[in-house]
Structure formats: structure tokens, C-alpha cells
Amino acid sequence: MSAMAAVLLSSSLSSCLQRGFEMVDADFRTSYQATLRQAALGKWRRPASLKLKLSESSRGVSLPRAAVDTVENTELNAISNYSEIVPDTVIFDDFERLAPTAATVSSSLLLGIMSLPKSKFNSAIETALAYDKCLLKETSSEKLSCFLDKALANVGATLVKLVQGRLSTEVDARLAYDTDGTVCKVHELIRLYKEMDVSRDRLLFKIPATWQGIAAIRQLETEGIQTHATFVYSFPQAAAAAQAGASVVQIFVGRIRDWARNNPGDKEIEAAVDKGEDPGVALVTKAYNYIHRHGLKTKLMAAAIRNKQDIFSLLGVDYVIVPIKILQSLQDSKTLTEDKYSFVPRLTPASAKSYFFSAEELVLWDQKTYAAALGAAAEELLACGLEGYINNTRRVEEYFTKVWPPPNV
Numbered sequence: 176m177s178a179m180a181a182v183l184l185s186s187s188l189s190s191c192l193q194r195g196f197e198m199v200d201a202d203f204r205t206s207y208q209a210t211l212r213q214a215a216l217g218k219w220r221r222p223a224s225l226k227l228k229l230s231e232s233s234r235g236v237s238l239p240r241a242a243v244d245t246v247e248n249t250e251l252n253a254i255s256n257y258s259e260i261v262p263d264t265v266i267f268d269d270f271e272r273l274a275p276t277a278a279t280v281s282s283s284l285l286l287g288i289m290s291l292p293k294s295k296f297n298s299a300i301e302t303a304l305a306y307d308k309c310l311l312k313e314t315s316s317e318k319l320s321c322f323l324d325k326a327l328a329n330v331g332a333t334l335v336k337l338v339q340g341r342l343s344t345e346v347d348a349r350l351a352y353d354t355d356g357t358v359c360k361v362h363e364l365i366r367l368y369k370e371m372d373v374s375r376d377r378l379l380f381k382i383p384a385t386w387q388g389i390a391a392i393r394q395l396e397t398e399g400i401q402t403h404a405t406f407v408y409s410f411p412q413a414a415a416a417a418q419a420g421a422s423v424v425q426i427f428v429g430r431i432r433d434w435a436r437n438n439p440g441d442k443e444i445e446a447a448v449d450k451g452e453d454p455g456v457a458l459v460t461k462a463y464n465y466i467h468r469h470g471l472k473t474k475l476m477a478a479a480i481r482n483k484q485d486i487f488s489l490l491g492v493d494y495v496i497v498p499i500k501i502l503q504s505l506q507d508s509k510t511l512t513e514d515k516y517s518f519v520p521r522l523t524p525a526s527a528k529s530y531f532f533s534a535e536e537l538v539l540w541d542q543k544t545y546a547a548a549l550g551a552a553a554e555e556l557l558a559c560g561l562e563g564y565i566n567n568t569r570r571v572e573e574y575f576t577k578v579w580p581p582p583n584v
Contacts, residue, residue, distance in 0.1 A: 250483070251505035253518040257490040261340075261476075263498050278338050279381065280331040281345035282323070282567035288330065289574055299329035304579050319572040320347070322579070324360070326571070328367035335377055343379040343403045343423075348564035351383040357391035361400060379403040379423060383561060384412040386542045389419050396420035406560040408434075409443055409553035413462035415540035417473040423494070426462060427556075428455030429479035434552045441552040455479075456488045460522060463492055465536075467527035483508075491522030 254260065261276050288296040303309075309321035327344055335342040344364055350356040361380045368378060380395065381403040382388045389412075392402045396419065403423040404416035408431055416424045432455045435444045447457035459477050466473050474493040480486060483505060486495055497505070510518075538544055 248510045249506055250508040250510055250518075251502070253510055254486055254490055254505065256518070257520045258486075258492050259494045260502070261494055261496050262502055263496060276338060277340035277342070278331075278334040279343040279345070280327050280334060281381070282327075282564060282571050285323075285326055285330065285571050286567060286574075289571075295333060296330055299333055300326045303329050304575060315576075319575055322575050323347070323568065323571055324363055325367060328364060328371065328373075331378075332368060332371040332373050335373055341377055341379050341401070342373075343381045345381045345564070346383075347568060348383060348561050349568065351385045351561050352387045354387045354390040354394070357382060357388060358394055361391075361395055365400070375400060381405050383557065383564075384416050384424075385557065386415070386545050389415050389421075389545075392416060392421050393419035396422070406557050407462075408458075408556045409548075409550045410458060410461055410465075410536060411540060411545050411548040411550075412553060412557075413458070413475075414465055414536070415545050417462070417466050417469075417471045418540055420471075421473050423474050423476050424462065425476040425478050425496075426455070426459050427479035428453075428459060428477050428485055428489075429481040430556055431455035431458060431479075431552060432481070434556060438552065438555075441550045443550050444552055453488070456485065459489055459492055461530070461532075463522045464527040464530035465532065467524045468530065468532070487518070488521060490518065491520030 251260065259276075285300065288294070288300065291297070303322055303325035306321070306325045309318050309325060312318045312321050331342050331344050346357055346360050346364070350360055361382075364380065365375050365378070368375065379401045382392055383406045384404045389404070392404060395402050401422040402420075403425065404412070404421040405425045407413050407416065407424055407426045413424050413426060431444070432453060435441070435448065435454045439445070443458075444454040447454040450457075459475065463475050465471075466475060476494040476496065477485070477489050477492050478496040480495060480497055480501060483501060486497065486501075486505075489495065535548070
């Protein structure tokens with residue numbers, strides 16, 4: 176990391192921590208805890224109409240589309256015509272009841288697994304601590320990093336059998352400003368997955384959208400490795416990641432809105448607000464139109480969805496990560512036959528042709544233009560997200576130091 180990047184990161188982290196942000200996986204934790212409570216009480220029920228089938232993609236493997244059940248008219252059925260609806264992924268013993276379409280394995284997920292009673296996922300972590308190649312590492316930090324990679328791969332190899340679509344694996348956020356380190360880490364994770372007969376066609380690798388992360392995405396995609404750009408809070412990040420060939424770009428709609436409510440000084444956000452637009456929805460709309468204007472392969476994912484209106488405003492986007500509570504509300508909300516015509520796509524390839532972009536937005540992004548245009552919101556939210564991921568990673572490694580060597584090994 177350069178001195179300038181370190182100063183910016185330190186400054187942003189200080190602001191973030193003072194205001195008590197917990198940006199990383201907040202939506203996951205809320206959904207995770209709520210679903211656990213429902214499952215314990217026997218109240219969880221999977222939406223009956225969420226039938227799954229594989230959709231097409233440029234690589235032949237994609238997140239599955241929720242098929243439309245014509246037996247009953249619900250909001251869930253209506254919106255599933257236009258966007259891939261992906262339920263938030265949670266882990267508990269009766270995992271199959273959720274019928275997840277895709278999954279993500281991350282340090283926060285490992286922490287969740289370690290906090291639960293014994294399950295097949297716990298054994299995946301325990302066996303990681305007995306992995307012989309990790310034991311050959313010279314330093315304790317190298318051993319812990321190796322254990323973490325192996326635990327992610329072990330849990331991922333279990334999860335990938337439970338979903339029809341792709342599995343996204345978090346790449347160590349401590350490498351967010353290290354292009355070569357990120358590429359090497361992904362190569363190592365692929366090797367670990369290969370040992371367990373998991374094809375890389377089923378895998379995405381989740382990389383923070385720093386400039387160095389985007390450079391790693393470019394290199395990996397040229398090797399045929401699918402990447403998932405995360406912590407995207409600005410148009411320069413989305414456009415640069417798409418130019419680099421990212422398979423998926425994930426934009427956090429609600430987090431951008433939350434920041435905008437309490438902070439001034441971001442030109443991109445203020446421009447959207449001046450037009451009467453929600454800044455999170457506006458960013459997804461601009462990124463979608465940019466991708467389709469240029470015929471790029473990138474698929475766009477909307478996350479941090481706060482309510483049903485967020486989904487209605489983004490119909491047509493490739494993927495929407497929907498919290499379980501909202502998913503259930505969509506399933507419970509019936510629509511009249513004549514109402515189905517009110518559910519129309521807001522984002523279409525045709526709309527991209529008429530969308531206005533300034534000359535500055537149509538540049539071929541490089542590190543200098545990217546850094547100059549990043550914006551206050553993206554700088555702070557990116558730093559907050561990285562700090563949260565790094566803290567989770569350290570917590571996992573601290574846990575490993577307490578339980579290693581594992582019992583019965």
C-alpha cells in the first residue's frame with residue numbers, strides 16, 4: 176500500500192469507527208439471526224413459488240433464475256420475470272429448507288459457523304486445521320493464513336453442493352491494496368478447491384474494488400477466472416471494474432442511501448439527490464446503462480436492499496440479493512391479474528442507448544482518474560468495509576490459535 180493510500184485509509188477508518196459503523200455483512204447478520212430464530216420456533220417456510228432453474232451466462236454457469244409459478248399471482252412471481260432473485264444465504268442445520276440459489280463463503284460466515292452447535296460445517300473447519308501443507312509453513316502468521324484459506328475452501332466445497340449456481344469466495348481483505356498478492360491468493364484458493372474436485376467454473380472470487388483490486392480482477396479475468404467486485408459505492412468503481420472484465424459487480428444500494436442521509440460533500444450523490452433520485456438506485460441505474468451501452472460482459476448485482484420499493488425501482492437488473500423478511504413479504508403479497516402489467520422493467524438494454532453520460536464518465540479509467548473521481552462516500556464506505564472484513568479475518572485466526580491442534584487429530 177502506498178503512503179497516500181495508507182493515510183486515506185487511516186483517516187476514513189477513524190471517521191467510520193467514531194460514528195459506530197458496522198458495514199460488513201450487516202444485512203447478512205440480521206437475516207441470519209432472524210432466520211435462526213424462525214427455524215428454532217418452526218416458523219420458517221420457504222416461499223412455495225421460488226422454483227429454481229439455471230439461466231444462461233457467457234460462461235455457461237450462472238446464478239439460477241426464480242421461475243414464475245403461474246398457479247398464483249404474487250409480487251415475487253411478478254418481479255422474477257425481470258431479475259434474478261437471490262435469497263440471502265444463511266447457514267444452519269436444516270440448510271436445505273432455504274433452497275438457496277447461490278452462496279458466499281467468507282470470514283464472517285466462518286465466525287457464524289463457529290458460534291453454532293456441531294454441524295458438517297464445523298467439521299470442515301476442524302479438518303482445515305489438520306491440513307498438512309499448512310503445518311509445513313515456517314511462521315505462525317503463514318500457518319494461520321493457510322488455515323483460513325483451507326477453511327474457506329472446505330466450507331465452500333460443502334456449500335457448492337447445496338446450490339445450483341455459483342459460489343463466491345471472499346479474498347483476504349488485507350490484500351486489498353496488493354494486486355500481486357490478491358492474484359496469488361486466488362490461485363491458491365483455486366488449487367485448494369481443485370483438490371476437492373470443485374471446478375473453477377462454479378467459482379467467483381470476491382475482491383474489493385480498490386484500484387489494486389480492479390487490476391487483479393483484470394489479470395484474473397484474462398486467465399478465465401471469474402471475479403466478483405465488491406464494496407462498490409461509486410460510478411468510477413463500477414465502470415472501472417466493468418472495463419476490467421469483472422464477471423459480477425455488486426453495488427450496496429441501502430448503504431449508499433444511509434451515508435447520504437447523514438453526510439454532505441459527495442458530488443455524485445448530491446447530483447442524484449438534486450434530481451430527486453435515490454442515490455443508491457441511481458448508481459445501479461447508471462452502472463447498468465454504462466455496461467449495456469458498451470456491450471460489456473459484466474453482470475450487475477444490487478445488494479443491501481432495504482424494502483420492496485428498492486426492488487421495484489431496479490427491475491431488470493441482473494441479480495437482486497433479497498433479505499429473507501422481504502422475500503417472504505413478496506411471496507405473501509398477492510397481485511390481481513390486471514396488476515401484473517404494473518410490474519415493468521426499469522432497466523433494459525434499450526434504455527442504455529438514451530442514457531446521458533458526461534465526457535468525464537466515458538473515459539478509459541486509469542489509477543489517476545479513478546482516484547480523483549472516487550468521492551467521499553466511496554472512500555469512507557470502502558474503508559469501513561475493509562476494516563470490517565479485516566477484523567473478521569483476524570477474529571477467525573484468533574479462534575484458530577485457541578483450538579489448534581484440533582481434537583481427535
